[in-house]
Amino acid sequence: MGLLLKNGRLLNLETGELEAREILIEGDHIAEIAELVEESGHEVHDLNGGVILPGYIDMHVHLRQPGFEAKETIETGTKAAARGGYTTVACMPNTRPVIDTPERIRYVYDVTEKEGSCTVLPYGAITVGELGEELTDIIALREAGAVGITDDGVGVQSSAMMRRAMEVAACQDIPVVIHSEDEDLAKDGCMNEGVVSKRLGLPGIPGLAESVMIARDIMLAEETGAHLHVCHISDAGSVELVRWAKQRGLKVTTEVTPHHLLLTESIIDETDGGDANMKVNPPLRTEADRQACLQGLLDGTIDMIATDHAPHTEEEKKRSFATAPFGFTGIEFAFPLLYTELVEKGTIGLAELVKKFATNPAQVFRLPGGKVEQGGIADLTVVDLETEQAIDPNAFFSKGKNTPFVGKRVKGWSTLTINRGRVTYKTE
Numbered sequence: 374m375g376l377l378l379k380n381g382r383l384l385n386l387e388t389g390e391l392e393a394r395e396i397l398i399e400g401d402h403i404a405e406i407a408e409l410v411e412e413s414g415h416e417v418h419d420l421n422g423g424v425i426l427p428g429y430i431d432m433h434v435h436l437r438q439p440g441f442e443a444k445e446t447i448e449t450g451t452k453a454a455a456r457g458g459y460t461t462v463a464c465m466p467n468t469r470p471v472i473d474t475p476e477r478i479r480y481v482y483d484v485t486e487k488e489g490s491c492t493v494l495p496y497g498a499i500t501v502g503e504l505g506e507e508l509t510d511i512i513a514l515r516e517a518g519a520v521g522i523t524d525d526g527v528g529v530q531s532s533a534m535m536r537r538a539m540e541v542a543a544c545q546d547i548p549v550v551i552h553s554e555d556e557d558l559a560k561d562g563c564m565n566e567g568v569v570s571k572r573l574g575l576p577g578i579p580g581l582a583e584s585v586m587i588a589r590d591i592m593l594a595e596e597t598g599a600h601l602h603v604c605h606i607s608d609a610g611s612v613e614l615v616r617w618a619k620q621r622g623l624k625v626t627t628e629v630t631p632h633h634l635l636l637t638e639s640i641i642d643e644t645d646g647g648d649a650n651m652k653v654n655p656p657l658r659t660e661a662d663r664q665a666c667l668q669g670l671l672d673g674t675i676d677m678i679a680t681d682h683a684p685h686t687e688e689e690k691k692r693s694f695a696t697a698p699f700g701f702t703g704i705e706f707a708f709p710l711l712y713t714e715l716v717e718k719g720t721i722g723l724a725e726l727v728k729k730f731a732t733n734p735a736q737v738f739r740l741p742g743g744k745v746e747q748g749g750i751a752d753l754t755v756v757d758l759e760t761e762q763a764i765d766p767n768a769f770f771s772k773g774k775n776t777p778f779v780g781k782r783v784k785g786w787s788t789l790t791i792n793r794g795r796v797t798y799k800t801e
């Protein structure tokens with residue numbers, strides 16, 4: 374018996390048109406896409422005119438397991454992902470212990486198998502314990518199924534270490550995913566360095582702390598031939614560097630978060646630095662930086678949207694701006710937020726946005742999915758583009774409630790998500 378989706382409209386990614394189509398799912402793949410599929414013997418889901426999209430792929434989330442289960446677990450984080458329309462997430466290794474061995478990669482796969490609501494692809498660390506001192510066994514990590522290597526949370530400070538990591542990664546054909554941050558330049562900072570940080574008397578993190586490391590790693594990627602993927606780009610100079618690297622023909626890709634596309638340091642200014650739910654790394658920057666990120670997204674310099682879903686407990690986020698941990702939760706509402714703010718306002722087309730959420734990450738990281746096609750993996754989500762609903766932390770499946778978007782009313786929520794043929798989220 375298959376799963377038959379009726380009464381839906383499939384987005385054509387080439388033309389941007391919505392086409393009335395029925396979809397038959399058998400096992401973990403899409404068996405048929407047609408105007409009419411023979412109904413007999415299948416479980417039927419009426420989509421009520423909902424729009425069928427490929428399941429989103431988020432290459433940057435923090436699931437916090439093992440070690441920080443009070444913030445999030447693989448179970449809660451992937452349930453949140455499914456509600457957000459995601460069918461695949463790649464999780465960061467800055468857990469406790471750090472995911473820096475093949476056993477720990479397998480642990481993530483094992484827990485996901487039992488408790489997960491989407492496909493989870495773990496990253497392995499570049500250095501042991503993310504301490505920057507000793508290279509991990511990158512070959513073993515890749516063989517265990519690491520989707521890439523990264524020390525996300527901290528930057529790899531030593532150029533020689535990064536060079537060696539890229540040499541191995543290039544041979545192993547595994548992406549090097551960088552959290553670009555020069556620790557000396559960023560030292561003790563808690564927000565963007567500039568007029569606002571000076572007014573509030575808070576220590577700043579300059580955009581340069583990001584861009585100088587990206588410049589370094591682009592040069593290292595050119596020398597080694599490694600695939601360099603730049604995490605959470607936030608600074609105008611950084612976008613310029615990635616644009617240059619792409620023009621040069623280098624294997625350099627990047628992602629941007631919804632918050633760096635929509636917010637600036639002005640929200641911290643308006644609240645006098647009184648709310649650590651506005652604290653994130655890299656920090657919210659200036660309007661010029663935000664515009665550069667938007668431009669980069671539109672011209673193809675920025676390949677994809679990643680949420681950098683970084684849940685923390687409410688207690689931690691109640692601390693002062695200077696001492697609270699960095700990070701926003703975001704996987705549960707990223708698509709509705711950007712649909713409402715960018716598509717409805719005419720900045721980007723729906724098909725273009727979907728490519729940034731699904732097609733491009735699949736292509737860049739060579740993953741299944743990213744498209745709804747006959748014979749393809751049955752990873753999809755159905756969205757309601759009409760009903761407006763507020764972003765409400767009380768309704769989150771995620772343990773993390775830390776977002777500056779609380780209360781914002783947005784459209785484009787998923788009503789049904791299917792991962793490898795299995796219903797992982799459905800509204801009542």
Ligand SMILES: NC(=O)N[C@@H](CC(=O)O)C(=O)O
Nearest residue numbers: 435525526653654683699700
């Ligand atoms: N983005 C954040 O502000 N925080 C992340 C770390 C990171 O992504 O660098 C976290 O792990 O909490």
Ligand SMILES: [Zn+2]
Nearest residue numbers: 525526552604
């Ligand atoms: Zn990071």
Ligand SMILES: [Zn+2]
Nearest residue numbers: 465525526681
């Ligand atoms: Zn991160």
